[in-house]
Amino acid sequence: MNVDLTKLIYGGLDEIPISKEISVSEETLKGTDIRRISPIKVNGYVSNNGEDYELNINVTGVMILPCARTLKDVEYPFDIKIEEVIGENDDNSLEIVQNRLDIFPIIWQYILVDVPLRVLHPDAKEEPLEGDGWRLITEDNKKEVIDPRLKALSKFNKE
Numbered sequence: 001m002n003v004d005l006t007k008l009i010y011g012g013l014d015e016i017p018i019s020k021e022i023s024v025s026e027e028t029l030k031g032t033d034i035r036r037i038s039p040i041k042v043n044g045y046v047s048n049n050g051e052d053y054e055l056n057i058n059v060t061g062v063m064i065l066p067c068a069r070t071l072k073d074v075e076y077p078f079d080i081k082i083e084e085v086i087g088e089n090d091d092n093s094l095e096i097v098q099n100r101l102d103i104f105p106i107i108w109q110y111i112l113v114d115v116p117l118r119v120l121h122p123d124a125k126e127e128p129l130e131g132d133g134w135r136l137i138t139e140d141n142k143k144e145v146i147d148p149r150l151k152a153l154s155k156f157n158k159e
Contacts, residue, residue: 001042001104008048009099015047018057022104033115035073036064042107044082052087059107067121074119080110 001022007013022040029037044057059080064073084106130136146154 001107002100002102003046004100005046005048005053006099008046008053015045017045018103019043022107024108028108032112033065034063035066037111038062040107040111046101046103049085052085053101055082055084055086055103055106057082057103057107059110061111063111063115065115065119067124068118069124070121072121072123074121076116076119078111078114080114082106082110 001020003016003018005016008016020042022042024037024040029035038061040059040061042057042059044055047054047056059082060078062075062077065076066072067074086101086106
């Protein structure tokens, strides 16, 4: 998503408004936990404060993530406020080329940071917590189970 900075540099404007919708490609989603993402709505502005540019935008959308227990799709809405200072001499990967600034890398970075470590589908609470040869271990029901084959060794561990 390129922002044309020409009017900030030469036109005497204080800020350039941004109001766009961005579609994220499948290629961008590779290597992330995000299965799908709705078109991202970006609203805000870019301003010039001398040598640097200030990016003030709000990013909203819905990402589809896998449930931690059932792997079903879970909708996770996000609403991210981004305030960044972008300098021409910064060491970051953003470059101003022909008075254009691509702000998608900043937006994508903030979205990836907003991905939760774990989400649960509403139906996941109804899923069984144990089955044939397995059970879900949580902090509440954690107990030490001794393998029957090693039970004879436990008498040597009495201190």
